[in-house]
Amino acid sequence: MKAEIDPWGKGGVKNYDKICKDLGVGKFEKFAKKLSKPPMCIKRGLVYGEKDFSKIAEAIKKKKRFALLTGLMPSGKFHLGHMALAQQIVYYQSLGAEIYIVVADVESFLTRGISFEEARKIAIEEYVLNYIALGLKPSKCKIYFQSEGGNEYNLLGKIVANKTTLNELKCVYGDIDTGKMVSVFTQVADILYPQIKKSIPTVVPVGFDQLPHVNLTRDIAKKLGKYILPSGTFHKFMPGLKGGKMSSSDPSSYIALTDGPKEVAKKINKYAFSGGQETLELHRKKGGNPDVDVSFQYLKFMFEESDAKLKQLEKDYRSGKLLTGELKKYTIEKINKFLKSHQAKRIKARKSFKRFFK
Amino acid sequence: MKAEIDPWGKGGVKNYDKICKDLGVGKFEKFAKKLSKPPMCIKRGLVYGEKDFSKIAEAIKKKKRFALLTGLMPSGKFHLGHMALAQQIVYYQSLGAEIYIVVADVESFLTRGISFEEARKIAIEEYVLNYIALGLKPSKCKIYFQSEGGNEYNLLGKIVANKTTLNELKCVYGDIDTGKMVSVFTQVADILYPQIKKSIPTVVPVGFDQLPHVNLTRDIAKKLGKYILPSGTFHKFMPGLKGGKMSSSDPSSYIALTDGPKEVAKKINKYAFSGGQETLELHRKKGGNPDVDVSFQYLKFMFEESDAKLKQLEKDYRSGKLLTGELKKYTIEKINKFLKSHQAKRIKARKSFKRFFK
Numbered sequence: 001m002k003a004e005i006d007p008w009g010k011g012g013v014k015n016y017d018k019i020c021k022d023l024g025v026g027k028f029e030k031f032a033k034k035l036s037k038p039p040m041c042i043k044r045g046l047v048y049g050e051k052d053f054s055k056i057a058e059a060i061k062k063k064k065r066f067a068l069l070t071g072l073m074p075s076g077k078f079h080l081g082h083m084a085l086a087q088q089i090v091y092y093q094s095l096g097a098e099i100y101i102v103v104a105d106v107e108s109f110l111t112r113g114i115s116f117e118e119a120r121k122i123a124i125e126e127y128v129l130n131y132i133a134l135g136l137k138p139s140k141c142k143i144y145f146q147s148e149g150g151n152e153y154n155l156l157g158k159i160v161a162n163k164t165t166l167n168e169l170k171c172v173y174g175d176i177d178t179g180k181m182v183s184v185f186t187q188v189a190d191i192l193y194p195q196i197k198k199s200i201p202t203v204v205p206v207g208f209d210q211l212p213h214v215n216l217t218r219d220i221a222k223k224l225g226k227y228i229l230p231s232g233t234f235h236k237f238m239p240g241l242k243g244g245k246m247s248s249s250d251p252s253s254y255i256a257l258t259d260g261p262k263e264v265a266k267k268i269n270k271y272a273f274s275g276g277q278e279t280l281e282l283h284r285k286k287g288g289n290p291d292v293d294v295s296f297q298y299l300k301f302m303f304e305e306s307d308a309k310l311k312q313l314e315k316d317y318r319s320g321k322l323l324t325g326e327l328k329k330y331t332i333e334k335i336n337k338f339l340k341s342h343q344a345k346r347i348k349a350r351k352s353f354k355r356f357f358k
Numbered sequence: 359m360k361a362e363i364d365p366w367g368k369g370g371v372k373n374y375d376k377i378c379k380d381l382g383v384g385k386f387e388k389f390a391k392k393l394s395k396p397p398m399c400i401k402r403g404l405v406y407g408e409k410d411f412s413k414i415a416e417a418i419k420k421k422k423r424f425a426l427l428t429g430l431m432p433s434g435k436f437h438l439g440h441m442a443l444a445q446q447i448v449y450y451q452s453l454g455a456e457i458y459i460v461v462a463d464v465e466s467f468l469t470r471g472i473s474f475e476e477a478r479k480i481a482i483e484e485y486v487l488n489y490i491a492l493g494l495k496p497s498k499c500k501i502y503f504q505s506e507g508g509n510e511y512n513l514l515g516k517i518v519a520n521k522t523t524l525n526e527l528k529c530v531y532g533d534i535d536t537g538k539m540v541s542v543f544t545q546v547a548d549i550l551y552p553q554i555k556k557s558i559p560t561v562v563p564v565g566f567d568q569l570p571h572v573n574l575t576r577d578i579a580k581k582l583g584k585y586i587l588p589s590g591t592f593h594k595f596m597p598g599l600k601g602g603k604m605s606s607s608d609p610s611s612y613i614a615l616t617d618g619p620k621e622v623a624k625k626i627n628k629y630a631f632s633g634g635q636e637t638l639e640l641h642r643k644k645g646g647n648p649d650v651d652v653s654f655q656y657l658k659f660m661f662e663e664s665d666a667k668l669k670q671l672e673k674d675y676r677s678g679k680l681l682t683g684e685l686k687k688y689t690i691e692k693i694n695k696f697l698k699s700h701q702a703k704r705i706k707a708r709k710s711f712k713r714f715f716k
Contacts, residue, residue: 106513109513110516110520147509147513148509149512150509151505151506151507151508151512154507154509154512155464155505157540158464158540158544159468161536161537161540162536162540163537164536165535165536166524166536169536176524178519178520178522178523178524178527178539178543179519179520179521181519181536181539182515182516182519182520182540182543185536185540186516
């Protein structure tokens, strides 16, 4: 049996609209429009799908309690792909969400052989410090390690196993072996973690590849009775430099938030997939394609605050007035300006990170 | 796919010799003969099979460290079936074993809906107090609850899941669903529990129905590398009063260690399956069959210390000289004499049980 989405796969997701239709996912647009000052990734549609978000929208509107649960896999560098998610965390915190961040150190130990000590270091150096620099506050924020989740959390994983069946898992994930099954039970327990003590509306912002976990958790939560079914938002993949997926194991596929200005310039100039034409003449004549241009995507979803400027860039690039080299140059400037400020904040963040581990 | 033994089944095991041959289990007899003053259940062959016991025999002989791991399912009354196992625990402790007793409260919660509070009460009232009355000492003895096993223990269960496959589980257990899988991973982690900090030869005395868990644990321990493969001993089932299995849910199938003298007399007289003939005349002529007589089995494996007396009883019963009523009367006297003394010890045990939970 083969499932439509493989959360452990490298392939990503091809047809978002088909997935939304097949798996009962709504368009996030209608909620995004009503949110106050959302980050670019929400405003400009990177966050594309939603499930049961209305109860979160209502909690925001009525200033009622709600939680956000997100996870991080402590391996490799924190890069632009992670940033889009981090900005959502920080944004929902500003709207009143209680933040729960699970460090998937058991997962990284089991699947990648990363020791718990190393995982802790990566989690802090690469993730938490960047989260703080991006605006995460320690109040109403709990960061926990899977390896230290405690007895109630571990029990929940076992309860979950007892409330599902092998056939159900095969329907959701295709062929699945025991190690991945336990990983699924753990992730379902993570998604319900904010509700261990008391039920609370919970939003889980994830990439489309993690959609099966959210759906399965909702099915299991329904059977368990005592939980509010968790809501999800689903973002499209931020393209890697070369157009494919950003991969922690391939530095030429991403820009890390700790990269220096020269490294950024080199990576964009050398690797960033361009929507431009092969020759200058052809480009002037036919124009470029911003929809597949990686630099343009980065500007759109992360670095160009001004809607007017973005529209102008798009128009000029499509017409051929703006050349690929010029677009890349502008992108490099924007990224480096951001990173300079961000990296200064990251150094300051070191003073306060301990407050996040209560 | 159907496995030869179902550890969750009610059927028990039919042909012990076939199981031993098929699953590579040796006869315990050769070790039993060399043990000093073993309890009746060992001396008289109730403990019938063994796996890799030689390393335990060696540890005993050379006075080296070794551990015993056993589990208890906190549900129902502590009865004669449990006593045979408890006597083995106490005996191995006297030979120097470090004792680990896991209270399977997660298991009883998941499969029988017993709350953790209730499980704790049953574990203490029905099991621990009886263990102590039977001679268990608090030194070198750790009793732990699955629900409080801690992070290392829970992690071990997940590591186990990653070191096995669905096909392997199907070979061992037949068709198996997710809840039972997690139960298997938990039990494998329990069997390795004494070795979490440091590897140590471990014996797991269990009924034949639990043999698959021991075998699987050995296979997984082999893959994990850092553990000494656990040894097992396998006892035959102590027959229930009516000849079938003792079942906690059917009081007419067992004698509980808290039963009073009248209850014992009534249960033996009314329910105990007899190997005698249908009429007195026929019995005198043909003789009885002690091999299927439940009273005789109880005397043999638990209550008749004297080999000479047991031999005489067997001979007289087989010849027809001893009548079923007489055999039952003798059995009732022996059981009640034991229980009177045991129940007095059990009352005293209440003073010290807290020392077992460190």
